[in-house]
Each structure stands twice: as structure tokens, then as C-alpha cells.
Amino acid sequence: xxxxxxxxxxxxxxxxxxxxxxxxxxxxxxxxFMITSPEVFLKGRIYQSFLSTVPIMGVMALGLTFVLAMGxxxxxxxxVMGLSGFVFAITFQVTNSVILAIIFSLLSGVVVGSIxxxxxxxxxxxxxxxxLGMQFLIRGFSNIISNGLARxxxxxxxxxxxxxxxxxxxxxxxxxxxxxxxxFLYFLLLRHKFGEQALFIGDNQxxxxxxxxxxNRMKIKVFILxxxxxxxxxxxxxxxxxxxxxxxxxxxxxxxxxxxxVGGTSMFGGEASIEGTFIGAFIIGSLEAGIVAAGLSGFWTxxxxxxxxxxxxxxxxLSKKRKGx
Amino acid sequence: MDQLVEMxxxxxxxxGVVALKGIDFEVGFNEVVGILGDNGAGKSTLxxxxxxxxxxxxxxMYIKGVKINxxxxxxxxxxxxxxxxxYQEKALADKQALWRNVFIGRQITNKLGFxxxxxxxxxxNKIMHDLMKFRGIGVSADSVIKxxxxxxxxxxxxxxxxxxxxxxVILDEPTMALSLQEVKKVLKFIQDIKDKGKSCIYISxxxxxxxxxxxxFVAIDRGKIVGxxxxxxxxxxxxxxxxxxxxEVGIQKKEDEKVLSNE
Numbered sequence: 001x002x003x004x005x006x007x008x009x010x011x012x013x014x015x016x017x018x019x020x021x022x023x024x025x026x027x028x029x030x031x032x033f034m035i036t037s038p039e040v041f042l043k044g045r046i047y048q049s050f051l052s053t054v055p056i057m058g059v060m061a062l063g064l065t066f067v068l069a070m071g072x073x074x075x076x077x078x079x080v081m082g083l084s085g086f087v088f089a090i091t092f093q094v095t096n097s098v099i100l101a102i103i104f105s106l107l108s109g110v111v112v113g114s115i116x117x118x119x120x121x122x123x124x125x126x127x128x129x130x131x132l133g134m135q136f137l138i139r140g141f142s143n144i145i146s147n148g149l150a151r152x153x154x155x156x157x158x159x160x161x162x163x164x165x166x167x168x169x170x171x172x173x174x175x176x177x178x179x180x181x182x183x184f185l186y187f188l189l190l191r192h193k194f195g196e197q198a199l200f201i202g203d204n205q206x207x208x209x210x211x212x213x214x215x216n217r218m219k220i221k222v223f224i225l226x227x228x229x230x231x232x233x234x235x236x237x238x239x240x241x242x243x244x245x246x247x248x249x250x251x252x253x254x255x256x257x258x259x260x261x262v263g264g265t266s267m268f269g270g271e272a273s274i275e276g277t278f279i280g281a282f283i284i285g286s287l288e289a290g291i292v293a294a295g296l297s298g299f300w301t302x303x304x305x306x307x308x309x310x311x312x313x314x315x316x317x318l319s320k321k322r323k324g325x
Numbered sequence: 326m327d328q329l330v331e332m333x334x335x336x337x338x339x340x341g342v343v344a345l346k347g348i349d350f351e352v353g354f355n356e357v358v359g360i361l362g363d364n365g366a367g368k369s370t371l372x373x374x375x376x377x378x379x380x381x382x383x384x385x386m387y388i389k390g391v392k393i394n395x396x397x398x399x400x401x402x403x404x405x406x407x408x409x410x411x412y413q414e415k416a417l418a419d420k421q422a423l424w425r426n427v428f429i430g431r432q433i434t435n436k437l438g439f440x441x442x443x444x445x446x447x448x449x450n451k452i453m454h455d456l457m458k459f460r461g462i463g464v465s466a467d468s469v470i471k472x473x474x475x476x477x478x479x480x481x482x483x484x485x486x487x488x489x490x491x492x493x494v495i496l497d498e499p500t501m502a503l504s505l506q507e508v509k510k511v512l513k514f515i516q517d518i519k520d521k522g523k524s525c526i527y528i529s530x531x532x533x534x535x536x537x538x539x540x541x542f543v544a545i546d547r548g549k550i551v552g553x554x555x556x557x558x559x560x561x562x563x564x565x566x567x568x569x570x571x572x573e574v575g576i577q578k579k580e581d582e583k584v585l586s587n588e
Contacts, residue, residue: 193438200429203418210378210416212400212430270420
């Protein structure tokens, strides 16, 4: 019994080691920002701004965390965000119906997700290659059908604007969506059959298959989930800017991956940290503003972002190694 | 329905490589059958077809008298027919907790598909206590598989099969890389299956281990059944000699092929 207790105590400590390291990182980064530019970081406005910008990138990072848990990767989401944003904008312009626009937009995410899933499972293309191809294909496709022209959408006159773009008191609603989706995905990953099967596929695909998990069907479903989440990010972005523009989503690829890796999710599958990604998104999403506010040039953003990724991955890797030994 | 499993003229190939060339194989009720053969003989393919991991290309298969449609048969369908397979540690996910590994593919959930974690852990603790006899050795339902020893992993895989009370338990190399003590446990498990009136198929290299608990042996070589023996009609010595014969013939043929291809 003694052994058992000791074992579980050690486990509890090591279990949270990554999370503790992450929290220390957040506190020190924001602490540093507060010291270097108190006029910005000791006031509420900057945080309000983060709470409306970070969620758009953050929800996609949450989705990607799920894909990585399954041992796959999706690089097509920035283009899916762009395509679905276009579908949303054009449907709204034509029908003037927000509900139809949302449905069609999410459906476009389902379609791209299914194609990704089928390329990976039925044809057997590695997901990094299949989704890279799809990233270009989808971006090109939305440029072709939109003629490369931006669209303005008069969403601020709809009731839905309150749900997707305004503030609840002082809190931007985007952040409420972000928290809601994070909680949903957390339970889906760790407390639901769906997430458990994804984790088993990421851990040992052959074993999952032998124990009755339908590996191919699960993979397609997870790619669809990622597609739908990217579509939702496109919708949120259209609401926020009241415009769709052809490069929507570009620039998110690296930021989203950085958020996921800083959060402690590995490339190897079988384990993932939704809560880590949630925090990672805020770290990555606030970096640029903090650095610029501190008076450094924008060049520093990439450099510091790189340092953060490397340092956090080292911390996560070391803490896992100790856990194993 | 006189047989639990009946296979007639089963063919299987992978991307043009023939693995099984017309196998006739059966397992009766309350029978323990050992499949013997060299590496690459087709033993694993055979059991993976019975357990629903692979489909077959041609032939007929019946389980409990039910004709199997190879296109629709799956691991789940096999579970539902009472076929349980133990692939030892190969079928465990390393980074996951023990309780998740016990119930994967057959999770206890509510109507919305959310796991009943308490119930799964409780059942896992029962399994560990009653079936695996893991007591006070630092293993709990929350233990992560990668921290378990080889024997413990096998214990998990076997207990999982016992828990789901299969009518046919298939064991793939159940005694490989185990200590003597652990081998004894596995043999006891096979005996228990027999005593409970259930059936068992196992694959093993070590016939000396499994000889005493078996009713019948089937030898496979290059995708074909090349020998069938009743334990009552063959001594361990004779059986070993028979198998060595096949192995030697196999090795000789392989070497001949190598020489030919080199030339």
C-alpha cells in the first residue's frame, strides 16, 4: 500500500509539472510586460483586446491539439478559415440569412475535413503532405471563386452580432466562445469515447484497431472536427471585422502550431493538453503587442516567439522523461 | 452447429503476397487448439481473420454456425460473437492508463457517449484484484502502461480477455518473454478456459509449455495446414520432431530460394 500511495503522489506531482511550468511562464511574461510598459499592461484595455483577438487563433489551436492527439497533423486550417469565411460572407450577402450563412460555412469545413480524412485514410497519404496540398488548393479555390476581392458584410445590424462580436459587460464574447469550446474539447478528449479513441490511435494505431476502434472512420471524424473549428474561426473573424478578405487566415499557421507546442502537446500523439493550448494561445497571441509596447521592433517578436517555443518544448520533454523513469 | 469455428478453403493475400492458400480449420466447443509453425507461416494471419482484424479473400467461415461475411466482419462483430483475442503487450497503448486499456473499444458510457470513469476504474480494480492478482506491487488502475513490466502487461491483456468472458479466447504467443512463474499463470489461465467449458486457440513457439493443456495441434507452413495431431495420439517428443522436420524443410527451402535469387 505504501508503494501505491507513494507512486500516486509522485504521479500527481509530475502530472502537473508541465502545467506549473506553463503558469510560471505566463506570469513571468506578463510580469515582464507590466514592468517594461506599465502604461499599457496595467490597464484593462489591452486585455480586452487580447480577449477578442486570441480566441480566433485559439479555437483553431484547440482543434489542432485534437488532431495531434491522434498522431496526425492538419496544415490546411488557415485556408479552410478563409474559404469558410467567404462562404459565410457570400451566403449572407445573397440570402441575408445569418443562419443559412453559418450552416453553409460550417458545411464547407465538413467537406474539406472529409477530403483531408479520406486522403489520409483511404488513399494513405501522410497527413502533413495531404493537408499541405489542401492548404494551397483551398486558398487557390477561394481566390478563384471570390475573384480575389474582399466582401463587406453588414453584420452589425443583425441580432447575431451580439452573440459573435460584441461584449458581455466588459468581456468580449469571442473569449466566452473560446472558453466554451475549450471546456467542450477538454471533456470530449478526456471524458468521452471519441477522444479516448483518438488518443489510442495516436498512441498505438495497430492496438486501437485490434481492440475494435474503427481507425479510419475516427480519423475522418477528427479531420472534420478540425475543419468545422476552422470554419467557426472564419465566421468569428467575419463578425469581428465585418469584412471577408482573400488572405483571411494566412499567418495563423505558425502561430497556432506555436500555441499548441508551447502548451505542451507533442507531435507524437497519444497525449495532448487542451488546457496547455488554451494558455499557449494567450502567450503567443499577446507576444507581439507586448514586445511592441515595450518599445522593441517587430523583429523581436519572431525571435522571442522562437525562444519561447524551444524553451517550453525542452521543459515539457524533460518533465516527461522524468515521469517515465 | 458442431463446431465453434469452421473455416473452409480460406485464402488471403496482402498486396499480391499470398499468406493463406486454402486453409481448412476448425475449433470445437470446449477445445484447446495449438497452432504451430515457423515465422511467416501464416499463423498470425489465420487468427487475425478469426478475430476480425483482417478479412479473407475467398472461402467460407462460420462462427457458432453463423456464416461470416468478410466485408462486414470486424473486431466488434467478433467480440459480439464471443471471440476475444490476446495479442499480449502489442495491443496495449503505452501512454494510456490501465483502466482505459481494459475498456478501449467497449467503453462503459452514458447515452451521450461520455465515459463512466468511476465505473471503469472500479471494474479495473476488481479485475486487478481478482484476475491479475496485482496486489501491493505499485500498480493501480491509474498506472500508465509504459511503467509496467512485460509480465504485468501480459497480465493486463489476458485479464481483459477473461473479464469479457469469451467463448473463444485466442492467445498469440502467450508465453513469450515471460518468467517461469508468469508462464505458469498463463497455463493456468488456459486450463481455466477449458474447465469453464470455453474454447481456446493459441500460437506458440514453445510446444513443451502448452503441450499439457492442449487437445489438438495444427501445424502450418507457408500458408497451408501441413499436419494435425491429437494430443492423445502423439507424445511431446514425437510432436517436437514433427515440427523440427517442418522447420528444417522450411529453412532449407528458404535457403534454396535465396541461392536461386542470388544467382
